[in-house]
Amino acid sequence: MLRAFAVKGVALAAALAAGLALPGGWAVLVISVISLATIGFLTYAIVHPRSQFFVPVIDRLGSRDPIVALTFDDGPDPVFTPRILDVLAAHQAHATFFVLGERAARYPEIVQRIHREGHSVGTHTQHHTLRFHFGSRAYVTREIEDAIAVVAKLLPAPPTLFRPPQGLRTPPFAAGWRRLRGLTCVTWSVRGLDSLRTTADKIVARVAPKLVPGAIVTLHDGTGLGGGADREPTLAALETLLGECKTRGLRCVALDGVGGAVP
Numbered sequence: 001m002l003r004a005f006a007v008k009g010v011a012l013a014a015a016l017a018a019g020l021a022l023p024g025g026w027a028v029l030v031i032s033v034i035s036l037a038t039i040g041f042l043t044y045a046i047v048h049p050r051s052q053f054f055v056p057v058i059d060r061l062g063s064r065d066p067i068v069a070l071t072f073d074d075g076p077d078p079v080f081t082p083r084i085l086d087v088l089a090a091h092q093a094h095a096t097f098f099v100l101g102e103r104a105a106r107y108p109e110i111v112q113r114i115h116r117e118g119h120s121v122g123t124h125t126q127h128h129t130l131r132f133h134f135g136s137r138a139y140v141t142r143e144i145e146d147a148i149a150v151v152a153k154l155l156p157a158p159p160t161l162f163r164p165p166q167g168l169r170t171p172p173f174a175a176g177w178r179r180l181r182g183l184t185c186v187t188w189s190v191r192g193l194d195s196l197r198t199t200a201d202k203i204v205a206r207v208a209p210k211l212v213p214g215a216i217v218t219l220h221d222g223t224g225l226g227g228g229a230d231r232e233p234t235l236a237a238l239e240t241l242l243g244e245c246k247t248r249g250l251r252c253v254a255l256d257g258v259g260g261a262v263p
Ligand SMILES: [Zn+2]
Pocket: 073, 074, 124, 128, 165, 166, 224, 225
């Protein structure tokens, strides 16, 4: 994949050189178009949850069954994660929690409760830093491996699902990711943007229209990089969304180790 990136880079350099050889106004136009196209492509490759360019990802369930996967990032949180677990239990729904290693170490009993109640546990780096997107290969792999090591001590098997912070797959992340084996990178088909300051109604308005078979929904039980710390809107939205799932005949399932559904 990175070889394809290098080939595109060489092609881009050649195109820019050709553009520079054109007369004044045309050179500016050609170089501007090429630059904008490159920025657009890189933005898609790094940000879009469906892009497979830098890292292969699972952005929705492969099954056509009437199932959806709710996922929660940035926990465990001592206040909100237990309440989210209570709501899920009341609706007989299952979900996947992408936990931070440092928080899993602080609240091991919550991670064990998540697992005990039939949900899946994935990881979301050890510290959730901005540096993760731009750091060295060694830093990226350490952030992933440290989080896995924390959770592996708490559960019967090491977690294999991983979600990068903000879902970004930058070239430094891709370089570190390639050194790791047996992990599945999970993005989403819809997200509630509930880590921002928002309301339950807005979260529901974002998620409900895309609550279709195979959807992977991203919500938050903890606080990540910036954003609001209040998960009350998430909790209220979750009640509504679980009701919507029931109305639409959708079952909420946990992801298995390769991004499918737990049978
Ligand atoms: Zn996060």
